[in-house]
Amino acid sequence: MSGAIVKRTPFFKILIANRGEIALRIMRTARRLGYGVVAVYSDADRDALHVREADQAVRIGEALPAQSYLKIDAIIAAAKASGASAVHPGYGFLAENEGFAQACRDAGLVFIGPSPEAILAMGNKAGAKDIMQKAGVPCVPGYQGADQGDAGMLAAAKSIGFPVMIKAVAGGGGRGMRLVTDAAAFPDALRSARSEAQGAFGDPTVILERAIVDPRHIEIQVFGDRHGNAIHLGERDCSVQRRHQKLIEEAPSPAVTPELRARMGAVAVQAVKAIGYEGAGTLEFLLDRAGNFYFMEMNTRLQVEHPVTEAITGLDLVELQLRVARGEPLGVAQEDIAFSGHAIEVRLCSEDAGHDFMPQSGTMARWQMPAGIRVEHALKSGSEIPPFYDSMIAKVISHGATRDEARGKLICALEQVTAFGVTTNQGFLIDCLRHPVFARGEATTAFIGDNREALLAPRADRSSDLALAALLLYVTNPHAPPWQRGRSLSATFPLGLRIDLGRGVRQIEIVRERDGSYLVTCNGDRFSFAIDELSHDTIRLHHDGLMEQATFMRDGDRLFVLHRGVTLSARDLTLAPPESASAAGGDGKVRAAMNGRVVAVLVKAGDKVAAGQPVMTLEAMKMEHVHTAGVAGTVSSIDVAEGEQVTTGKIVVEIEAAA
DSSP states (O other), rough: TTTOOOOOOOOOOEEEEOOOHHHHHHHHHHHHHTTTEEEEEEGGTTTHHHHSSEEEEEEEEEEGGGGTTHHHHHHHHHHHHOOOOOEEOOTTTTTTOHHHHHHHHHHHHHHOOSSSHHIIIIIIIHHHHHHHTTTOBBBOOOEEOSHHHOHHHHHHHHOOSEEEEEEESSOOOOEEEEEEEEEHHHHHHHHHHHHHHHHHSSOOEEEEEOOSSSOOEEEEEEOOTEEEEEEEEEEEEEEEEETTTTEEEEEOOOOOOOHHHHHHHHHEEEEEEETTEEEEEEHHHHHEETTTTEEEEOOOOOOTTHHHHHHHHHHHHHHHHHHHHOOOOOOOOOOGGOOSEEEEEEEEEEEEEEGGTEEEEEEEEEEEOOOEEEEEEOOOEEEEEESSSSSSEEEEEEESHHHHHHHHHHHHHHTEEESSOOOOSSHHHHHHHHHHHHTOOOOOOTHHHHHHHHHTTTOOTTTHHHHHHHHHHHOOTSSOOOOSSSSSOOOOOOEEEEEOOSSOOEEEEEEEEETTTTEETTEEEEEEEEEEEOOOOOEEEEETTTTEEEEEEEETTEEEEEEETTTEEEEEEETTTOOOSGGTTTSSSEESSSSEEEEEEEOOOOEEEEEOOOOOEETTTTTTEEOOOOEEEEEEOOOOOOOOOOOOTTEEEEEEEOO
């Protein structure tokens, strides 16, 4: 394009068509460069931090994404009403929707991203694979035809050979993706993938790919501008995943040599130049053990994990996006890109790893992030985490001279995260980072599946944790004798407590001895604690010859405590009536496991069902979760309808147990 006149498109106020941490991340760079910022929000996000931090904010609809963050006309109207002349889509929602990019263009708004034509060409997985195959880039064998009928898709899957991967053509983040191991499971998996894709991206179209066993997930960050320049910023290794969603990302990859990086980077740059791509993009590849790589898809947007690339290159990727969108050249050539050290990012999610990563919503009663490390989030103490959006609530990013240094810094930071009120995957992430396979840099996409038992195993000091929680419940009880430093006039009689730590009720016995210490008996083990200091949220104590400190919060009969990097939630059930085991479905009642929306009722009244048979599918935080019958019998009642929003514990299906 040398000699060509390139039109500049200045803008001064940016509407961010997204929510949460990415909205705040974009605001930070935009404000540094002198731009005004406008937020949009749904009814569920009225009091969200990204709304409060913006110069202006516009309501765009109700809580569900389809009624708000996926409403193109509402977002365009919000930009017009606020006087914004540019729109940044962030990631997720409409970020890879060519119709949205076109609507911005038609409305005279600058879309901070690639052109509608580029999104259509590369954002659609089927179209991108076709382009890559014609360019001679190795691709995963699969099917991306127009016939989306059930019979045609099943025939294509059999032709490819099982196992196969069903993947939504639009969007990303693991939504609309299912691994299918045999033909019998294919129809249900296809329906579920389509439903999830429709809800997340507004498009139920899917493709099929042969499943490559235990690969690395490697992606190349690229940038292009309208002056014909294109560069790559190296790779990120995103192999540690659950439900095909990334949990840990790092740069550079422990598996990529300089020679392989150069080859993959050259392929990526060639691809974006071929379509005149502008802005940020990522080409995703599967890397097998022999060093062969296969193109999967291109994400035509900024990635969640972009901070690790920023850490090792020193570049601000949002700034580059804004520069390209204004019509300016990138201002950096390939030979200018230098990599420094190693960076690792983890995604802190509101989910219960011990219960199949079940998403969690509710009030985050106390929220405090570690100092001295990069954290991207949009929460504060008292923030509501709604059930309608992604479960990721923060990203914690470390950078070190070496991989081991970055890993160590990240573990230390995660141990200091205070997240009380909603269960997170904090402890699980720490265990992943500490695991020998990850420490050696050998993790593939099978890492969590292969090591699930070890990663989810109870800590060796589980009884000690329980004893500490019981002690805190006792000494912070407003009706208990006040704690005082030093000796006691007399020892107390043993006091029995019933404590629930989320994995069953335990009987605890506590005695205060004459020297002022406390003797706690739990699971047949005895622990002695000597309290040195006790404030409203911190305890310092001696235990097993060690002085330790723990942070806690008391909320009625519930206690939250952060101890050795693990957050515990305990309830004092001493005075509560015994609870039945009905929540497991043993009474024939199937209860919603989380707040969410009913997307499929799989049985009807009068149906015979077996124990473990799927009866209802609930969508929460953009993922589908199948609920099953707890007993064999006959369905006596369906208590919800498709599309209904339900709360945790609501009875959805009732089953009369077989005699």
